[in-house]
Amino acid sequence: MTSDLTILGLESTCDDTAAAIVRQADREAPEILASVVHGQTSLHADFGGVVPEIAARAHAEKLDICVEEALAASGLSLSEIDAIAVSAGPGLIGGVLSGVMCAKGLAAGLSVPLVGVNHLAGHALTPRLTDQVTFPYLMLLVSGGHCQFLIARGPEEFTRLGGTIDDAPGEAFDKTARLLGLPQPGGPSVQAKAEVGDPKRFRLPRPLLDRPGCDMSFSGLKTAILRARDAVVADKGGLTEQDRADLCAGFQAAVVDVLAEKTKRALVEYLAENPEAPLLAVAGGVAANSAIRAELETVCANLGVAFVAPPLALCTDNAAMIAYAGLERFRNGAQDDMTLVARPRWPLDKAAPALLGGGKKGAKS
Numbered sequence: 001m002t003s004d005l006t007i008l009g010l011e012s013t014c015d016d017t018a019a020a021i022v023r024q025a026d027r028e029a030p031e032i033l034a035s036v037v038h039g040q041t042s043l044h045a046d047f048g049g050v051v052p053e054i055a056a057r058a059h060a061e062k063l064d065i066c067v068e069e070a071l072a073a074s075g076l077s078l079s080e081i082d083a084i085a086v087s088a089g090p091g092l093i094g095g096v097l098s099g100v101m102c103a104k105g106l107a108a109g110l111s112v113p114l115v116g117v118n119h120l121a122g123h124a125l126t127p128r129l130t131d132q133v134t135f136p137y138l139m140l141l142v143s144g145g146h147c148q149f150l151i152a153r154g155p156e157e158f159t160r161l162g163g164t165i166d167d168a169p170g171e172a173f174d175k176t177a178r179l180l181g182l183p184q185p186g187g188p189s190v191q192a193k194a195e196v197g198d199p200k201r202f203r204l205p206r207p208l209l210d211r212p213g214c215d216m217s218f219s220g221l222k223t224a225i226l227r228a229r230d231a232v233v234a235d236k237g238g239l240t241e242q243d244r245a246d247l248c249a250g251f252q253a254a255v256v257d258v259l260a261e262k263t264k265r266a267l268v269e270y271l272a273e274n275p276e277a278p279l280l281a282v283a284g285g286v287a288a289n290s291a292i293r294a295e296l297e298t299v300c301a302n303l304g305v306a307f308v309a310p311p312l313a314l315c316t317d318n319a320a321m322i323a324y325a326g327l328e329r330f331r332n333g334a335q336d337d338m339t340l341v342a343r344p345r346w347p348l349d350k351a352a353p354a355l356l357g358g359g360k361k362g363a364k365s
């Protein structure tokens with residue numbers, strides 16, 4: 001397919017409702033004409049996590065508004081949209097259903113093709129949207145719901161080299177913040193505290209580093225933080241700001257060490273197979289962490305590997321990545337019809353065994 005394409009994308013798999021419009025002229029770099037994200041953080045703030053029913057209702061209410069805002073920002077009308085792309089999973093099923101139903105309505109009403117997109121493919125293809133990276137490349141997807149190493153070989157062709165067997169790092173950051181009475185989302189608040197803390201005062205475990213391979217585990221770290229906190233409270237009757245900072249620094253240092261070592265192993269495995277394409281890309285909210293980013297850059301530099309980190313707004317959940325992944329699928333000749341189903345689980349690598357554990361997005365994929 002060689003024509004210009006303008007795609008409207010929808011995203012509603014977790015706690016961000018988003019719509020975006022991406023256009024790609026034939027053989028040109030893709031262009032984000034609009035990208036609107038309405039977060040739901042305040043709706044879930046009282047509950048210590050994302051409440052699926054509240055999320056689904058908010059998505060159903062906000063999707064139309066996001067689409068209207070995206071159209072207004074792009075200056076386009078619906079008649080100029082060539083296809084509708086939608087995150088059809090994996091994620092919290094009520095939210096995914098809201099998006100899929102909205103997309104079906106739009107596609108049917110406009111008589112344009114419908115393209116279901118795997119949310120993880122959206123993240124994994126983002127370096128092609130932002131930096132025109134060519135296949136193959138190694139991807140580290142590290143967010144509140146996911147953590148995995150993927151070799152991206154084509155728009156729908158991914159090989160998973162490893163992933164978390166329990167919590168995602170973002171969940172661990174969020175839980176650590178909760179245990180220490182810091183605001184949500186936990187990543188930025190733990191990072192800020194860690195910057196003024198002593199990472200050596202609390203020596204926390206580095207799970208699974210003693211085992212070969214690229215699988216990771218982060219749930220033990222949360223227990224370790226809980227124990228370390230309780231020990232300080234039992235000893236001194238409470239936590240000082242310095243105690244909090246030192247706990248955050250110890251926790252962040254453990255996550256950095258695990259991610260750096262496992263990234264090194266994933267890169268060695270990837271480079272053995274793809275020496276001609278030395279590139280690591282990251283996506284996901286945790287990729288915003290400056291200590292993690294700096295360490296990954298060092299790992300890459302030491303191995304002579306290029307490092308691509310899309311801008312933060314495109315690392316976290318957004319619909320531009322969904323519109324773009326839909327565009328790639330569509331150019332590849334794929335599309336869906338009204339039988340498109342919303343999927344709570346949807347592994348990108350169909351050959352890899354399912355990951356265990358339930359993340360903030362529900363089941364891991």
Ligand code: KG4
Nearest residue numbers: 143144145170185186187285286289316317
């Ligand atoms: O990709 P994302 O927006 O949503 C999904 O989980 O899919 O990632 C959100 C996660 C949250 O857990 C948040 O605490 C974490 O990313 N995060 C960070 C930082 N900024 C956001 N984690 C560590 N350091 C940060 N600076």
Ligand code: ZN
Nearest residue numbers: 123143316317
């Ligand atoms: Zn995501």
